[in-house]
Amino acid sequence: MKHILLCMAATVLGGQQLILVGAEPTKLKTEDFDRDPGWEGHNNHIVPKNVLVVKQDFGFSPTNLAGKTEGEIGGRIQRSTTPASYAAKIPTRTLNDKFTASGSFALTKSEGGAGVFFGFFNSQQPGGSGRPIGSLGLDFDFEGKGGRLAVRLITNTNKSCGTFITPYLPGKFRPTPIKNDGTRYHWTLAYDPAAADNNGQFIFTMRSDWHTAENYGPLPDASQREAQARFPNTKTFTIDLTPGFKKEGATFDRFGIQNMMKSGGAVMMYFDDVAFAGQDEDFAKEPNWVANGNRTTYEDREVVGAHDFGFNGQTHHAGGAKAGEVGGGLWRSGDYGYYADKVGPLNLDQRLEARGKAKLVTAGPDSDMHIGWFSSAAKDKSPDEAGNFVGIHVGGPTRIGHYFIPQFATATGTKGKVDSGPIITPGKVFDWSLVYDPAGANGNGEMTVTLGTESATLALKPGQKKQGVTLDRFGLFTSQAGGQMVKIFLDDLSYTAAPSL
Numbered sequence: 001m002k003h004i005l006l007c008m009a010a011t012v013l014g015g016q017q018l019i020l021v022g023a024e025p026t027k028l029k030t031e032d033f034d035r036d037p038g039w040e041g042h043n044n045h046i047v048p049k050n051v052l053v054v055k056q057d058f059g060f061s062p063t064n065l066a067g068k069t070e071g072e073i074g075g076r077i078q079r080s081t082t083p084a085s086y087a088a089k090i091p092t093r094t095l096n097d098k099f100t101a102s103g104s105f106a107l108t109k110s111e112g113g114a115g116v117f118f119g120f121f122n123s124q125q126p127g128g129s130g131r132p133i134g135s136l137g138l139d140f141d142f143e144g145k146g147g148r149l150a151v152r153l154i155t156n157t158n159k160s161c162g163t164f165i166t167p168y169l170p171g172k173f174r175p176t177p178i179k180n181d182g183t184r185y186h187w188t189l190a191y192d193p194a195a196a197d198n199n200g201q202f203i204f205t206m207r208s209d210w211h212t213a214e215n216y217g218p219l220p221d222a223s224q225r226e227a228q229a230r231f232p233n234t235k236t237f238t239i240d241l242t243p244g245f246k247k248e249g250a251t252f253d254r255f256g257i258q259n260m261m262k263s264g265g266a267v268m269m270y271f272d273d274v275a276f277a278g279q280d281e282d283f284a285k286e287p288n289w290v291a292n293g294n295r296t297t298y299e300d301r302e303v304v305g306a307h308d309f310g311f312n313g314q315t316h317h318a319g320g321a322k323a324g325e326v327g328g329g330l331w332r333s334g335d336y337g338y339y340a341d342k343v344g345p346l347n348l349d350q351r352l353e354a355r356g357k358a359k360l361v362t363a364g365p366d367s368d369m370h371i372g373w374f375s376s377a378a379k380d381k382s383p384d385e386a387g388n389f390v391g392i393h394v395g396g397p398t399r400i401g402h403y404f405i406p407q408f409a410t411a412t413g414t415k416g417k418v419d420s421g422p423i424i425t426p427g428k429v430f431d432w433s434l435v436y437d438p439a440g441a442n443g444n445g446e447m448t449v450t451l452g453t454e455s456a457t458l459a460l461k462p463g464q465k466k467q468g469v470t471l472d473r474f475g476l477f478t479s480q481a482g483g484q485m486v487k488i489f490l491d492d493l494s495y496t497a498a499p500s501l
């Protein structure tokens with residue numbers, strides 16, 4: 001005799017909600033993390049093999065490398081997840097204000113993996129974001145032979161627009177033409193909120209008295225075109241803000257030096273003869289700008305690939321009633337790691353539900369992570385690639401920030417993900433939910449993710465549900481593509497589990 005199908009019939013068993021879907025019962029399990037839940041961890045707390053020693057030593061300097069006369073700012077600036085800055089406090093500027101800046105710079109030594117920001121930024125930086133959130137200015141990254149330069153706006157919601165000033169074709173042509181021999185460069189930046197049909201626009205110029213030509217040797221056609229479109233062949237760059245970015249907003253209360261906030265190398269770099277927000281400064285004497293972590297030495301254990309996430313009984317980021325939550329720093333680099341509850345076995349013939357609270361504390365560009373049900377069988381490859389995953393992908397292109405969208409991977413490796421959806425912005429607590437309905441999309445199965453008031457739906461294609469999944473864990477796991485860190489916390493979770501667990 002066939003089993004009777006009981007669709008969404010529910011009863012209560014031992015304080016847990018029991019949901020019967022088809023012949024396979026499930027329950028909705030709840031965790032408020034007031035105490036350690038005893039979830040399983042795999043590579044979720046990585047102790048760095050080599051601790052990075054960070055030495056910041058920058059600020060006012062009596063030297064004369066970047067400007068017309070003695071006195072400038074700069075020194076040894078090292079990339080680290082911990083913010084460090086030396087900057088003038090300015091009257092708050094927003095993307096509704098018109099403003100300009102100019103100056104000169106020079107560098108004398110650079111290491112691989114170094115990075116510096118110079119320009120307008122917000123003083124409240126969470127760290128670990130790579131580039132400063134809420135900023136408009138010069139983004140440098142360096143190798144041993146020299147540097148690259150881009151000019152970018154990053155909104156308060158961590159969305160970005162801009163352009164490379166030096167040539168850049170990802171994976172194909174990434175020269176470092178900014179010289180580290182003391183060559184001086186002069187630049188200007190002008191922002192007009194009314195330009196580009198009132199969307200906002202910034203114009204950047206750069207020149208050098210000494211660096212007026214660049215010989216890269218024979219180049220492929222695409223690289224040659226890119227070189228001709230960039231400095232020193234091109235000296236003026238106009239960037240229209242992406243429509244909507246001005247409304248997203250950016251708030252600037254500092255102007256000056258900010259380290260890039262990902263662990264890495266150091267550069268010896270100097271800035272002089274700056275004009276900004278109606279002020280002029282030639283650094284003939286100490287300007288007494290605001291100093292934050294700019295003269296210090298410490299061991300940095302938050303290095304690339306050193307995941308540090310799981311249960312934390314002391315923090316209260318995600319908005320639960322009491323302290324205690326799960327989350328932390330998940331790198332898109334290094335060994336695959338997860339922190340999850342035992343919930344299986346579950347499959348694509350069952351209705352799967354999850355909900356809770358989430359807060360993205362910070363996230364760098366090229367970073368992501370995952371939340372949901374997956375298989376613990378694979379220990380070396382993340383389930384979004386290896387298969388057996390139903391859940392949420394947190395990630396996205398730099399121009400967007402981080403989507404919070406549905407994603408799956410079947411047991412045979414077939415993958416599905418929507419192209420866009422709700423965006424989880426840093427610093428804000430969101431309520432979220434995820435529902436997988438096996439009867440949705442005409443019986444093919446359908447996933448819906450809701451973040452705040454916005455949703456995204458992913459319909460499985462015919463035949464994909466039959467490929468199946470084996471799911472025995474629910475929690476968080478990392479990606480391995482190579483990139484930066486997501487620092488995220490979750491609380492007050494409810495999620496589908498097998499009734500015996």
